Amino acid sequence: MKLKRISTSGFKSFADRLNLEFGDGITCIVGPNGCGKSNSSDAVRWVLGEQSPRALRVNRMQDLIFSGTSDRKPEGMTEVRVVFDNEDGSLSLPFAEIEVSRRLYRSGESEYFINKEAVRLKDITDLFANTGVGTHSYSLLEQGRVDAILKAKPNERREIFEEAS
Amino acid sequence: MKLKRISTSGFKSFADRLNLEFGDGITCIVGPNGCGKSNSSDAVRWVLGEQSPRALRVNRMQDLIFSGTSDRKPEGMTEVRVVFDNEDGSLSLPFAEIEVSRRLYRSGESEYFINKEAVRLKDITDLFANTGVGTHSYSLLEQGRVDAILKAKPNERREIFEEAS
Amino acid sequence: ARKQFLDTFEQIRQNFNRTFRRIFGGGRADLMILNEANVLESGVEIFAQPPGKKLQSITPFSGGEKSMTAIALLFAIYQVKASPFCFLDEVDAALDDANVDRFARLLLDFKHQTQFIIVTHNKHTMAAADRLYGVTMDKPGVSTVVSMEFEHRSNYDLSPLPEVE
Amino acid sequence: ARKQFLDTFEQIRQNFNRTFRRIFGGGRADLMILNEANVLESGVEIFAQPPGKKLQSITPFSGGEKSMTAIALLFAIYQVKASPFCFLDEVDAALDDANVDRFARLLLDFKHQTQFIIVTHNKHTMAAADRLYGVTMDKPGVSTVVSMEFEHRSNYDLSPLPEVE
Ligand SMILES: Nc1ncnc2c1ncn2[C@@H]1O[C@H](COP(=O)(O)OP(=O)(O)OP(=O)(O)O)[C@@H](O)[C@H]1O
Ligand SMILES: Nc1ncnc2c1ncn2[C@@H]1O[C@H](COP(=O)(O)OP(=O)(O)OP(=O)(O)O)[C@@H](O)[C@H]1O
Ligand SMILES: [Mg+2]
Ligand SMILES: [Mg+2]
Numbered sequence: 001m002k003l004k005r006i007s008t009s010g011f012k013s014f015a016d017r018l019n020l021e022f023g024d025g026i027t028c029i030v031g032p033n034g035c036g037k038s039n040s041s042d043a044v045r046w047v048l049g050e051q052s053p054r055a056l057r058v059n060r061m062q063d064l065i066f067s068g069t070s071d072r073k074p075e076g077m078t079e080v081r082v083v084f085d086n087e088d089g090s091l092s093l094p095f096a097e098i099e100v101s102r103r104l105y106r107s108g109e110s111e112y113f114i115n116k117e118a119v120r121l122k123d124i125t126d127l128f129a130n131t132g133v134g135t136h137s138y139s140l141l142e143q144g145r146v147d148a149i150l151k152a153k154p155n156e157r158r159e160i161f162e163e164a165s
Numbered sequence: 166m167k168l169k170r171i172s173t174s175g176f177k178s179f180a181d182r183l184n185l186e187f188g189d190g191i192t193c194i195v196g197p198n199g200c201g202k203s204n205s206s207d208a209v210r211w212v213l214g215e216q217s218p219r220a221l222r223v224n225r226m227q228d229l230i231f232s233g234t235s236d237r238k239p240e241g242m243t244e245v246r247v248v249f250d251n252e253d254g255s256l257s258l259p260f261a262e263i264e265v266s267r268r269l270y271r272s273g274e275s276e277y278f279i280n281k282e283a284v285r286l287k288d289i290t291d292l293f294a295n296t297g298v299g300t301h302s303y304s305l306l307e308q309g310r311v312d313a314i315l316k317a318k319p320n321e322r323r324e325i326f327e328e329a330s
Numbered sequence: 331a332r333k334q335f336l337d338t339f340e341q342i343r344q345n346f347n348r349t350f351r352r353i354f355g356g357g358r359a360d361l362m363i364l365n366e367a368n369v370l371e372s373g374v375e376i377f378a379q380p381p382g383k384k385l386q387s388i389t390p391f392s393g394g395e396k397s398m399t400a401i402a403l404l405f406a407i408y409q410v411k412a413s414p415f416c417f418l419d420e421v422d423a424a425l426d427d428a429n430v431d432r433f434a435r436l437l438l439d440f441k442h443q444t445q446f447i448i449v450t451h452n453k454h455t456m457a458a459a460d461r462l463y464g465v466t467m468d469k470p471g472v473s474t475v476v477s478m479e480f481e482h483r484s485n486y487d488l489s490p491l492p493e494v495e
Numbered sequence: 496a497r498k499q500f501l502d503t504f505e506q507i508r509q510n511f512n513r514t515f516r517r518i519f520g521g522g523r524a525d526l527m528i529l530n531e532a533n534v535l536e537s538g539v540e541i542f543a544q545p546p547g548k549k550l551q552s553i554t555p556f557s558g559g560e561k562s563m564t565a566i567a568l569l570f571a572i573y574q575v576k577a578s579p580f581c582f583l584d585e586v587d588a589a590l591d592d593a594n595v596d597r598f599a600r601l602l603l604d605f606k607h608q609t610q611f612i613i614v615t616h617n618k619h620t621m622a623a624a625d626r627l628y629g630v631t632m633d634k635p636g637v638s639t640v641v642s643m644e645f646e647h648r649s650n651y652d653l654s655p656l657p658e659v660e
């Protein structure tokens with residue numbers, strides 16, 4: 001499968017839209033401290049089903065919603081949509097293109113969609129099982145955590161290897 | 166007090182001598198990855214009485230002794246000597262200059278000296294008590310630990326403030 | 331399951347040594363199953379030796395050496411089970427410029443099978459990029475993304491990292 | 496003891512806000528005693544607001560913003576109880592160049608009362624140095640130190656970081 005693009009609204013510091021097209025090869029994201037680079041990777045982590053606020057660098061999930069600035073009001077909800085090219089069929093749904101999206105409201109209410117159809121969170125995490133994609137694979141490396149695999153307990157490392165086999 | 170210089174022999178990757186003169190103001194230590202910069206600050210931490218191998222990035226204390234390379238044999242012991250200017254009397258010994266040194270042998274045996282006189286480790290840590298110098302003050306910031314004070318539990322932070330009062 | 335794990339483990343172990351030697355320009359690295367009798371419950375230990383140094387546990391490694399070793403191990407795993415995409419957030423933070431360049435060149439070998447999305451501040455990493463997105467906060471606290479043109483398409487100036495026999 | 500702690504706390508709190516504003520060029524920062532009734536057993540919470548953003552806990556801060564905030568707090572404590580010397584090992588690792596420059600300029604204000612020994616890879620930090628030591632491994636695995644001449648004594652080109660009212 002390939003990652004095609006991500007669109008977000010009201011996600012963290014991206015008050016309006018964030019649209020990122022990912023092509024083949026290497027995409028670099030650059031900018032000054034605090035401008036929002038890591039926030040964009042939090043969006044991917046979240047839409048793939050991350051449930052731990054700590055892993056998303058927030059105190060509670062509602063803090064993912066744009067919280068306003070000195071001259072702009074907070075948003076009432078956030079949505080992240082990510083689109084995959086599934087031509088090779090590695091995602092077990094009969095579509096050439098698959099869009100996964102997730103919404104969160106200030107009330108704490110959540111909604112999940114696959115190709116516009118409402119689903120449960122579990123359907124999203126099941127979709128990515130065994131594809132090497134997901135919040136527990138080592139394919140989403142958080143800032144400051146590059147040597148996590150070295151610090152992991154020897155047993156945790158074995159589990160990572162087991163996952164690869 | 167002022168830090169005047171440090172001399173080491175057989176300490177970690179500094180197989181021979183390391184001599185560093187510290188003047189007033191700002192001293193920068195630079196060089197490629199793995200060349201020994203952090204090892205030099207481990208030497209200061211150790212001579213001030215650090216007892217945790219983890220804090221010195223070793224598995225056991227004997228690993229502080231130069232362990233050899235493909236064309237050089239290991240050393241049998243290591244020694245670190247640090248000299249302070251004590252003109253202002255902030256170290257509670259009646260000397261204008263104070264040299265603290267520490268030795269470790271492969272056998273695990275340790276020796277400690279203040280101005281060439283054999284002392285116990287406790288005499289060294291006592292000497293620096295209440296001077297703002299020491300392994301528990303925030304004046305020795307390890308690599309990767311700059312935001313330790315932010316990650317510290319709220320109670321640990323209070324203890325740091327208490328120490329400053 | 332045991333057989334499958336051991337086959338995968340052996341592949342990762344060989345990839346790790348090969349990738350380590352490429353990124354360090356020599357030396358060697360190894361993985362060890364701690365409890366041969368009960369592999370699926372065992373821990374995995376890491377040993378490595380940068381060129382000219384001694385084989386040791388990774389505890390005394392420098393910050394940059396740890397990052398490089400972690401990168402070598404992660405890529406060793408990716409070679410066995412490639413993630414379709416990989417988000418790396420500032421994995422080059424501890425690397426000196428020479429090592430960032432080696433990391434960027436290593437990426438060139440993997441980008442045909444994996445989409446890399448890399449957050450970085452470093453120009454050497456950017457040199458490997460196929461596209462560049464700049465994140466800014468023109469309005470304070472509000473992030474926006476801009477597609478950035480390359481002045482340099484120096485992707486073609488980066489030569490792949492050679493294998494080290 | 497309670498009175499002494501509260502006096503020190505108040506000093507640190509004011510220093511923290513002032514130093515934060517200088518290094519961020521605006522915004523504000525605060526410390527809060529969580530349990531006013533039992534101060535000597537209480538935790539201390541940190542709140543901060545980079546310019547234009549909202550006051551919040553430091554959880555959602557970026558890597559660079561956390562480093563800057565930690566530096567501001569450490570220097571706030573140093574102002575109350577100055578260590579005679581301070582070893583800082585790569586505290587600038589997460590900072591973009593503009594922020595490294597601000598950090599280097601902040602050092603200029605403290606160097607009269609504290610000797611700073613700073614390990615760095617960054618040229619902007621080196622620009623603040625009064626002397627420079629280069630560590631190398633000409634023989635693999637064996638560290639040596641060389642005193643390095645400045646081509647640039649650009650210490651005098653660095654202007655101090657202004658106070659922000
Ligand atoms: N819900 C939110 N609403 C508004 N702003 C937010 C929200 N969540 C996080 N932010 C802001 O996002 C900023 C951090 O962004 P991010 O971590 O992406 O920075 P970065 O570009 O990765 O920087 P660095 O290079 O320092 O790592 C913080 O200033 C934080 O205040
Ligand atoms: N007892 C020892 N004998 C020989 N070499 C040692 C010993 N202890 C540590 N080393 C070596 O010192 C090196 C690490 O040095 P150090 O941590 O000072 O690097 P550094 O200059 O800080 O690099 P970086 O910029 O990556 O942080 C390692 O390669 C390690 O093998
Ligand atoms: Mg970041
Ligand atoms: Mg180091």
